[in-house]
Amino acid sequence: MSTEPSIFSRIIAREIPADIVFENDAVIAFRDIAPKAPVHILVVPKTQAFANVSELAAGDPALLATVVATAQAVADEYCDGEFRLVFNTGPSAGQTVFHVHAHVLGGTLSEGSLGQ
Ligand code: 5GP
Numbered sequence: 001m002s003t004e005p006s007i008f009s010r011i012i013a014r015e016i017p018a019d020i021v022f023e024n025d026a027v028i029a030f031r032d033i034a035p036k037a038p039v040h041i042l043v044v045p046k047t048q049a050f051a052n053v054s055e056l057a058a059g060d061p062a063l064l065a066t067v068v069a070t071a072q073a074v075a076d077e078y079c080d081g082e083f084r085l086v087f088n089t090g091p092s093a094g095q096t097v098f099h100v101h102a103h104v105l106g107g108t109l110s111e112g113s114l115g116q
Pocket of ligand 1: 007016018032034035096
């Protein structure tokens, strides 16, 4: 785990502005700064202890379930309850922020948005 706050921890701390759509004690959800779909929201556990979804699944499966439930709740509000859930895992798969996060992609999706 990095000792430096991740970009997402800085959003959680309100050091960096974001368009936050949901927050509770465990997770935060905000709009991606570079949307790849009509609806593109990131769901992020508040802890940065897990770099990717595999670490999260192994270390705190209940928190992973909370991330998925939050994705559904956000999709219910912003895209009729239907969505694609993407966890980029590793640099070669496109991961750039190593603080686990789910991409909730919704609206009318094209195949080009498959890799988010
Ligand atoms: P990854 O590439 O790691 O799967 O996803 C990181 C995502 O975070 C990218 O889609 C990128 O656009 C988004 N992102 C990076 N920095 C910021 C930021 O400062 N604010 C917001 N809202 N999104 C960000």
